[in-house]
Amino acid sequence: MTSPGTMWFARHETRLAWRELAGMLTAGRRWRPRSATVMVIAFVIFLHLPAYAVVGRFADVRTPIDKPTLIVMTASILLAWALILSQAIESVTRVFYARADLDLIMSSPAVLTNVFSVRIAAIALTVTVMAMLLATPFVDVLVACGGARWFAAYPVVITMGLSASAVAIAVTVSLFRLCGPARTRLVAQIISAITGAGFVIALQVAAILSYGTLSRFAVLTSDAAAAIAPDAGSLLWWPARAMLGEELLLAPLLACSLVLLGVTMAVLSPRFGNYVAAASPKQVMRAAPSARKLRPGTRRGALRRKEFKLLWRDPWLVSQTLMQLLYLLPPALMLWRSFGDGPGALIVLAPVIVMAAGQLSGGLAWLTISGEDAADLVATAPLPGRSLISAKIEVVLIVIAVVFAPLIAALAWAAPNLAAVTALATIIAAASATSIQLWFRVQARRSQFRRRQTSSRIATFAEAFSSIGWAATAALALVVPTAAAIAAALTATLMALTWKISPVRD
Amino acid sequence: MQQPTSALELRGLTKRFDRLAVDALDLTVRVGEFYALLGANGAGKTTTLRMVAGLLRPDEGSVTVLGIDALRDPVGAKQVTAWVSDEPMIYDKLTPLEYLEFVAGLWGCVAEGIDRSARDLLASLGLAAHMHERCEGFSKGMRQKVALAGALVHDPRLIILDEPLTGLDAVSARHVKGLLQARVQAGCTVIMTTHILEVAERMADRIGVISAGKLIAEGTLDELRRQNGQSDTSLEDMFVALVESAPAAA
Numbered sequence: 001m002t003s004p005g006t007m008w009f010a011r012h013e014t015r016l017a018w019r020e021l022a023g024m025l026t027a028g029r030r031w032r033p034r035s036a037t038v039m040v041i042a043f044v045i046f047l048h049l050p051a052y053a054v055v056g057r058f059a060d061v062r063t064p065i066d067k068p069t070l071i072v073m074t075a076s077i078l079l080a081w082a083l084i085l086s087q088a089i090e091s092v093t094r095v096f097y098a099r100a101d102l103d104l105i106m107s108s109p110a111v112l113t114n115v116f117s118v119r120i121a122a123i124a125l126t127v128t129v130m131a132m133l134l135a136t137p138f139v140d141v142l143v144a145c146g147g148a149r150w151f152a153a154y155p156v157v158i159t160m161g162l163s164a165s166a167v168a169i170a171v172t173v174s175l176f177r178l179c180g181p182a183r184t185r186l187v188a189q190i191i192s193a194i195t196g197a198g199f200v201i202a203l204q205v206a207a208i209l210s211y212g213t214l215s216r217f218a219v220l221t222s223d224a225a226a227a228i229a230p231d232a233g234s235l236l237w238w239p240a241r242a243m244l245g246e247e248l249l250l251a252p253l254l255a256c257s258l259v260l261l262g263v264t265m266a267v268l269s270p271r272f273g274n275y276v277a278a279a280s281p282k283q284v285m286r287a288a289p290s291a292r293k294l295r296p297g298t299r300r301g302a303l304r305r306k307e308f309k310l311l312w313r314d315p316w317l318v319s320q321t322l323m324q325l326l327y328l329l330p331p332a333l334m335l336w337r338s339f340g341d342g343p344g345a346l347i348v349l350a351p352v353i354v355m356a357a358g359q360l361s362g363g364l365a366w367l368t369i370s371g372e373d374a375a376d377l378v379a380t381a382p383l384p385g386r387s388l389i390s391a392k393i394e395v396v397l398i399v400i401a402v403v404f405a406p407l408i409a410a411l412a413w414a415a416p417n418l419a420a421v422t423a424l425a426t427i428i429a430a431a432s433a434t435s436i437q438l439w440f441r442v443q444a445r446r447s448q449f450r451r452r453q454t455s456s457r458i459a460t461f462a463e464a465f466s467s468i469g470w471a472a473t474a475a476l477a478l479v480v481p482t483a484a485a486i487a488a489a490l491t492a493t494l495m496a497l498t499w500k501i502s503p504v505r506d
Numbered sequence: 507m508q509q510p511t512s513a514l515e516l517r518g519l520t521k522r523f524d525r526l527a528v529d530a531l532d533l534t535v536r537v538g539e540f541y542a543l544l545g546a547n548g549a550g551k552t553t554t555l556r557m558v559a560g561l562l563r564p565d566e567g568s569v570t571v572l573g574i575d576a577l578r579d580p581v582g583a584k585q586v587t588a589w590v591s592d593e594p595m596i597y598d599k600l601t602p603l604e605y606l607e608f609v610a611g612l613w614g615c616v617a618e619g620i621d622r623s624a625r626d627l628l629a630s631l632g633l634a635a636h637m638h639e640r641c642e643g644f645s646k647g648m649r650q651k652v653a654l655a656g657a658l659v660h661d662p663r664l665i666i667l668d669e670p671l672t673g674l675d676a677v678s679a680r681h682v683k684g685l686l687q688a689r690v691q692a693g694c695t696v697i698m699t700t701h702i703l704e705v706a707e708r709m710a711d712r713i714g715v716i717s718a719g720k721l722i723a724e725g726t727l728d729e730l731r732r733q734n735g736q737s738d739t740s741l742e743d744m745f746v747a748l749v750e751s752a753p754a755a756a
Contacts, residue, residue, distance in 0.1 A: 293621040294607040302611020306597070313599035313640075374595040377656065380559045381612040382585035447598075 006114045013122040044137060051137035052145075059146030061244065064232060068221045071229055073240040075220050079200060080135075081160045086196030088127045088168030093188045095119060096172065096275065116272035117265045120169060124261055127168075128161025149245030155254055156243045162257040166264040173268055176275050186315035193323040201326055205333055299383045303391040304398075307368050311399065314446065317367065321403065327356055328407060346415050347478060350422040351471035353411075357404050358429035358467025363449075364399055365437035368392040371446035393434055400430045418478060425474035432466040432495055439502035462498040466491055510573035513537045513664050513695035519557060519567035521719075527553040529719035530567065535712075537572070537663075540690045541697045542706035542713045546749050550719035551699040552591075555666050558697075559589035572663055585613065588657035592669035594649040598642035602628055602652045605641065606659045613660035620659070627655045631681055646673040654682060658689070665689065667698040671705060683709060707741040715745060717752035 055076075061069055105115055135157045142150035171191065175184040203220070230236055242249040296302055311317050330352075369392050372378055378388060404426055412419035440459035469491025476484035514535040521528040528550045535541045545551045556562040558569055560580045569576040569583075576583035596605055606624040628637045631651040636644070641652060650673050657665060665686070671679045686696050687709065700706055706713055707727060715723040715730075723730055723744075731737055734744050 293617075294603065294610065294624055295617050296607055296611035296615050296620055297617075299612055299614050302608050305611070306600070306608045309604065310597060310599050373597050376559075376561060376589060376591055376595050377609065377653075378612070379561050380584055380587065380589045382581045382614070383612065384581060 006118055009110065009115055009118045010121075013118055017122060017126055044133070047134075047137040048141060051141045055138050055141055056145060059142050059144075059150070061146070065240075065244070067226045067229055067232070070232065070237050070240055071225055072220045073243070074237060075203070077156070077160070077239045077243070080131075080157075081164055082198070083196050084127060084131045084160055084164040085168055086192045087130065088123065088164045089171060089188055089192040089195065091123050091127060091165075092168050092172040093185055093192075095123060096184070112273040113270045117269040120165075120261075120265050120269060120272070123169065124162055124165035127165045128158055131157050131161040131164075150243070152245045152247070152250055153243045155250050156239055159239070159253045159257040162261045166257070166260040169264050169268060173271075173275060186318065189315050189319040190322055193319040194326065197323050197326050201330055205330055299381070300387060300391040300394075303378075303388065304395055307392060307395040310446070311364070311367065311395070314367065317363070321360065325403070328353070346411065346418055347475065349411060350418060350425065350474040350477075353404060353407060353422050354425040354429045354474045355467050355471040357400055357426040358433045358463070358470060360403065361396055361400055361430035362433035362437060362463040362467070364396045365393075365434040367446055367449060368395050369434075369437050370441045370444050371449060372443065373445055375443050389438065393438070396434050397430060400426070421474055421477045425470050425477075429467050429470040432470065432491075433463050435495070436463050436466065436498055436502075439499055439504040441504075458498065458501060462494065465494055466498075469494060509537070511537060512570070513539065513572055514558060514697065515568075515570040516554070516558070517568045517570075519554065519569065520565045521550075521553050521557060521562065522565055527719055528557070528564070531716075531719060531721060533714060533721055533724075535695060535697055537695055538690060538693050539695055539711045540686070540709055541695070542710035543697060543699045543716060544701075544703070544706060544713060544745055545699070545716035549716045549749075551716055552668050553719075554716070555589075555668055555697065555699065559587060559666055560584055561589070586663040588660070588662035588665045590650075590653050590657045590665075590667045590670050592672045594646070594653035596641050596649055596652050596656070599640055601638050601640055602633055602655065603637045605652055605656055609656040610659050615660050623661075624655070624659055627658055628652075630685060631655055632678060647675060647678055650674060651678060651682070654685075658685070663694055665694060665696045667696065669699055669701065671700060671702060703741045703745060713741070715748050717749055720752075722752045723748050 058069070058073065061073075065073075105112075132154065135153065139150060139153045139157075142153060172184065172188055175187050175191075179187050238249045238253060242253050297305070369389065381388075408419055408423045408426065411422060436459050440456045442456075469487060473484050473487040473491060476487055512534050514533065516531055516533040519528055519531040519533075520526070531550070531554060533554075543551050543554070553562065557564045558571070558576070560576060560583065564577070571583040572586050574583045574586070597608075600608065603624060606627070607620075610620045610624065625634075625637065628634060631654065633648065633651055633655070636648065641649060644652065650670065654667075654670060657667075667686075670682060674682060683705070686698075690696055690711075698706075698710075710727075712724065712726055713730060714721055723733060725733065727741060730741070730744055731739060734747065736744070
């Protein structure tokens, strides 16, 4: 017997990655490649509309370009890179903690350095392919409106995918050394969440503090930014210039990203096995022994306490809540800056708060209602099903109230009417998202949270559109009440339709 | 009020999935009895017990738990019942003590004495050193013991266990068996499925053998031997003979 070769393992990894992707596309149901392909194509075609709105105006840009355009393009590339990095950190963490085959691989006679080199390459490949897929509508729009030179954007996206993967692996391994395996997962998820959102939010904060607007372009196109930005020949602008078709810059950028990934593989592959082994769930999280006596309390109280404890100890939720709070930072700053200016300047806050509340409620509701790790225990407990569900819903609404009440209270000082509308819309958005999760509830483990979107696409889209609908209603309520009534009616209709097709009616 | 003599009475219990899983099953388990329900894989043991625990609704038939109609008053029946499955379902992010506190709360236990009994239970199952550790790092055997402690902490009168010894080492299995026997001696009723026939042979007061959703034999070990016409045969031999001679599933 010989040890398995690298190519064999690469084929195995490719098959796993393909089936994982297929599982996401088909929501884990029976294999239906044709309908899944049609849906993906339809979705990608649909994405061309927002892509046109975002990048259409840059299509005619030609070299040499002015500094503000270079700054905006480079910032956009940096933002995209941050999002890819965020996704890559998530992928690496999953390889460390969630793959069920690591014991098998590590007990096999395969050369582990080769195996983990392939696995690192597979991470890079997956991240890059995903980035290419998401970039396709944007590049298509640029090519259609600005010519074939924009095809150079694809190699730049590959560069971004490869470099982000290398950095993600290095960051995760560094976290292992710094925090230990028990905490790395949580910290990595928080870093992933903050990396994805942090750059946009930082720009918004800067725009609010400097120009009193939520628009990040205010900072990027300002004279101050142009004054401190380096000259056109600087390395900083290479990705933007390469994207515009300067082949001479494209080759070194690609080479650099490949070298970065190669060095990462060479340095970390031999040690990857040790890190993976250290991340096994045998690590012990020990709570300090407490002298407190057990106080079971009431049945509903016990359920609520359990849910609060689990939510508090849930790394995903902690990172998502932090991200939501991060998204709320610019509106909060805006509120502080515009205090006393009347509701006009603050009206933009209502949809942000309502949207955030709807999204957070959906995630929380899935975790509490569907993500029940001890389903048999709870189902055999002596209390009616509706008491169980209502205790879980109470937990969702309490968490939403704790997160959003301070912001709405602050808004009430500046603009009472706007605060009242925002509060009402927040409650309705949270109730809608929770109801959708209730109607589409499934029995799942909390660790399956990442796949919740694929278990019911109807629920996912309904949740997103209801949050958007109630956010739009809140934004329009004080400005164009008639339009707000139409938005509310449309969203209510969406909710009614969702209920009608939900499994809860069966 | 007159105390019921039967801990569990099943009459005409039927459940159909894509095939008939439980076929008009009649079964009576007396109060204070250790009852072992045996059967080959797919015979209908787990489906039967899941219906008793209120996890599945039967298509037909009745379930009476200690005199309570479990289909009409599921909450009342659940109050006196505990269920432990072969796949321990506990919360990774809770410690065993926190888990027991939660279970005690769900069953509405009064605070007095629960702290002591929870700690004693964990200690008796060899988990004293781990009661402040989160369950996420526990082995399957340790998780099974936590689930078992959860089932016992609210002092149930009917304990239903589906393969409770799976994954336990010999010492832990002995702890669990001792704990269950102590409960039976205190008047509690235990119904257990197991593939370890030696456990059924040594612990059970009565044994039921189920095949294709029907009870094909029932009695004490001696009664089963007499029914089988062999006075010194092992339970394993009898079980194999019974299952192989039983008609196939519908």
